[in-house]
Amino acid sequence: MNIESAKLGRSSAGFAMSAAITILFSTVLACVKDAYKPLNSFMNSVAWHNWITHGFVDVILFIALGIIFSKSGLAERIAPRRLISFLAASVIVAGLGLFVWYALF
Amino acid sequence: MNITSSDVILLAHSTFGVLGTLAAVWVFVEALNARAENAKRIRVVAWIAALCMIATWIFGGYWYIHFYPADRAMILKGPWPFAHTLFMETKEHLFFIPLILSFYLPIGAADKLYENANARKMVLCVTMLIVLSGLSIEGAGAVINHGVKVALLHGVAGSGR
Numbered sequence: 001m002n003i004e005s006a007k008l009g010r011s012s013a014g015f016a017m018s019a020a021i022t023i024l025f026s027t028v029l030a031c032v033k034d035a036y037k038p039l040n041s042f043m044n045s046v047a048w049h050n051w052i053t054h055g056f057v058d059v060i061l062f063i064a065l066g067i068i069f070s071k072s073g074l075a076e077r078i079a080p081r082r083l084i085s086f087l088a089a090s091v092i093v094a095g096l097g098l099f100v101w102y103a104l105f
Numbered sequence: 106m107n108i109t110s111s112d113v114i115l116l117a118h119s120t121f122g123v124l125g126t127l128a129a130v131w132v133f134v135e136a137l138n139a140r141a142e143n144a145k146r147i148r149v150v151a152w153i154a155a156l157c158m159i160a161t162w163i164f165g166g167y168w169y170i171h172f173y174p175a176d177r178a179m180i181l182k183g184p185w186p187f188a189h190t191l192f193m194e195t196k197e198h199l200f201f202i203p204l205i206l207s208f209y210l211p212i213g214a215a216d217k218l219y220e221n222a223n224a225r226k227m228v229l230c231v232t233m234l235i236v237l238s239g240l241s242i243e244g245a246g247a248v249i250n251h252g253v254k255v256a257l258l259h260g261v262a263g264s265g266r
Contacts, residue, residue: 006221012213016227019209023202030198049170051197055162058201062208080223084230091202091234095241102194 008080014070015062016083020090022062027094029054031101111172118164119246125157125207126239132214133232139218139225147228151214154235158207162200169197180252182261188252196245203238206231 008016033040033050043050069075075083128150135147173193180189210231216224 006223008221008224008227009216012216012224012227015209015212016231019205022205026198026201026205034194051169052166054198055166055201055204058205059208062205066212080227084223084227087227088230088234091206091238094202095199095238098195098198099191102191 007076008083010073010076011066011070013075013078013080013083014068014072015066016087017069017075017078018062018065020083020087021065022058023090023094025061026054026058027097029057030098034101034105111168114164114168114172118161118168119243121157121160121164122239122243122246125154125161125203126236126243128154128157129203129207129210129232129235129239132210133229133236136214136218136225136228136232141219144217144219147218148211148214151210151228154210154232155207158204162204165200176249176253179256179261180249183252183256183259185248185252185255188249192245192248192252196242196249199238199242199245203235203242206235206238210235 007013033043033054040050043053046053047056078086131150132147132154135143135150139147177189177193180186180193210228213224213228213231216227218225218228
């Protein structure tokens with residue numbers, strides 16, 4: 001096996017894709033619940049506090065998408081370099097997006 | 106000396122956050138030198154990073170729900186309201202990034218990093234992102250802490266704990 005061109009494992013690729021999507025989703029959810037108070041109130045009613053609900057939703061989404069992407073082999077077909085870049089970009093966009101959102105609104 | 110449960114929980118929260126970040130640094134260094142001999146150690150430390158982040162989440166969440174509202178009231182009446190409106194709001198949601206990445210770390214580290222350059226790059230990237238986001242969150246925590254301090258120095262204690 002060529003060490004440089006080796007693929008990521010099925011679970012490794014699937015959950016990496018899931019992590020990137022979950023991180024972007026989490027940032028969008030933070031902005032939407034901040035702008036749309038009924039959603040915030042609903043999330044408060046689900047699990048004591050909207051932040052706790054938010055965390056559970058993120059974890060459940062991460063696990064669910066990870067299983068789906070791993071079993072389907074979808075993420076495995078993406079070039080590892082692209083997957084790594086996508087994950088890094090999602091973290092940078094999500095982190096800066098949160099800071100800018102709360103700085104402006 | 107008067108150490109309250111609030112103090113213990115808050116310090117446990119930040120301590121586990123630092124330990125999780127340090128565990129990610131450890132995995133980063135081990136992955137740079139990935140060999141068959143340190144493969145097991147990489148996997149064990151990756152799990153330690155994830156467990157520390159879970160502990161941070163539980164302690165931080167409990168403190169945030171039960172004790173932070175008093176501090177928030179003080180911060181908002183003090184000279185540094187942005188310590189809550191910008192830094193705490195960003196921090197509490199930014200935390201989910203290293204949390205999810207630390208959940209991923211043991212999965213990524215399960216690949217044979219010593220014979221798969223791409224798996225090694227993935228682990229290096231994830232650990233670096235955990236460290237950078239973890240340090241940002243620790244910095245935000247310091248700003249929030251200072252927001253309470255300057256509020257107290259300006260005599261805004263009436264609305265606090």
